Amino acid sequence: MAKITMTVNGRQVSGLCDDRTLLVHFIRENLGLTGTHVGCDTTQCGACVVDMDGQSVKSCSILAVQAAGSSITTIEGLSANGELHPVQAAFKAHHGLQCGFCTPGMVMTAVDMIRRHGSNLDEATVRAELEGNICRCTGYHNIVQAILAAAAEMGGARHAAE
Amino acid sequence: MYDTNYHRASSIDEAVNIMAAAAEGKYLSGGMTLIPTMKQRLAAPSDLVDLRHIAEMKGIAVDGRSVRIGAASTHEEVATSAALAAVCPAICRLAAHIGDPHVRHMGTIGGSIANNDPAADYPAAMLALDAVIVTDRREISAGDFFTGLFETALEDGEIITAVRFEAPARAAYQKFPNPASRYAMTGVFVVRRDDGGVRVAVTGAGSDGVFRHPGLEAALAANWSPDAVANVMVDATDLLSDLHASAAYRANLVKVMTKRAVAAA
Known part of the structure; x- marks a missing residue:
């Protein structure tokens, strides 16, 4: 058993878990944040993607103890003041989901993609970088459109602020 | 996943000492192979020694x-x-x-x-x-x-x-990814040095792991051009054969990836 502390969505949290407990299970079961999903058992689907210290990671392939001391953002931490994050709003506007199971991972992946590429993001890059996220409903088309729209809007917003 | 004991090392010396005291320990870096392997119960280290926080390795x-x-x-x-x-x-x-x-x-x-x-x-x-x-x-x-x-x-x-x-004068890597796993079914890294020396290393194809190909190296040392690859014989005898590709298919991929790499270098 390990007692670990980390920052999740801006709040410091502590909990007891086995050394072998995966970060995704710590997030879901110890913290009750069930927006982060487990869609496979093989590190392939990306439904569990969260942000750890500023980078997207698969929380099903990291032990909770490895993440001790880090700062985590989950899908629950994206919206602010009751407003959807621009990526969440774009997924809604562009129908970027059907059943919604993969959506938390898709949205967290999109946020990371836009962080790295900004408004320079193009369709080929989006499709290549979705390699680690599997959706079994949509055929990806609307997911790609949503990410491009969010990138354009967030890039535009950044220019306006400069 | 089987039970394990996690240790976070802050220096190389500390990591070595923890490992020496462990029954069946494994070093843990990014864990992108090890953790999935442990999840499948294909690995069961008694101890994990995390190397991610060692400043001297960064x-x-x-x-x-x-x-x-x-x-x-x-x-x-x-x-x-x-x-x-x-x-x-x-x-x-x-x-x-x-x-x-x-x-x-x-x-x-x-x-x-x-x-x-x-x-x-x-x-x-x-x-x-x-x-x-x-x-x-x-x-x-x-x-x-x-x-x-x-x-x-x-x-x-x-x-x-x-x-x-x-760093060499020229280098390039080209791979043919498996359409599902995205791992290289064959990948070729070519290097040309200032003195004209050439090295060609192949991954994903050898039944004994990564290898150099002397025939391709000699041909490219004589003529650094994708065309130089055409007449080189790539023997399929020691190449992997599995449900993804036969050895003969991989032998051809070695040539094609080498050509593409030389063109890209």
Whole structure:
């Protein structure tokens, strides 16, 4: 058993878990944040993607103890003041989901993609970088459109602020 | 996953000492192979010694053409290093196509090399670049380091701390990814030195892991051109054959990937 502390969505949290407990299970079961999903058992689907210290990671392939001391953002931490994050709003506007199971991972992946590429993001890059996220409903088309729209809007917003 | 004991090391010495005291320990770097393998119960180390927080294993240093990449550098750090891109863009592009973005944020060059998966990308780069694998106790040339499928020259408890190489005049890597797993079904890293010397290293195809191809090297040393590959015989005898591709198919891929790499270099 390990007692670990980390920052999740801006709040410091502590909990007891086995050394072998995966970060995704710590997030879901110890913290009750069930927006982060487990869609496979093989590190392939990306439904569990969260942000750890500023980078997207698969929380099903990291032990909770490895993440001790880090700062985590989950899908629950994206919206602010009751407003959807621009990526969440774009997924809604562009129908970027059907059943919604993969959506938390898709949205967290999109946020990371836009962080790295900004408004320079193009369709080929989006499709290549979705390699680690599997959706079994949509055929990806609307997911790609949503990410491009969010990138354009967030890039535009950044220019306006400069 | 079976039970295990996690330890976080803050120095190389500390990591070695923890490992020496462990029953059946394993070093944990990015964990992008090890944790999934443990989840499948295909590995059950008694102890994990986390190397991610060891400062002396981090960082990429380029001095003229001399490159030193700390073993704990992530694929993302290698892919986006401007200093590295200025002298050896081929290794940046290789790193940018390992796994997916999330895997690249965690996985490290040291972990990949230590694991020596026969379809991993980095072993081809190390062998073609004639890199030196630096450990906590010695330096090993890449030619002596990769000894077979998932086998290396590393001794019990030995840690890769960095890799070193001289940036070549030209280099490129081309792979044919498996459409499902995206691992290289065949990947070829070509290097041409200032003195005209050529090295060609192949991953994903050899039944004994990464290997150099003397026939392709000789042909390209005589004529550095994609056309030079056409008449080279690639023997399928020692190549992998599985449900993804026959040995003969892989033998052809070796030539095609070599041609593409030379064209891209």
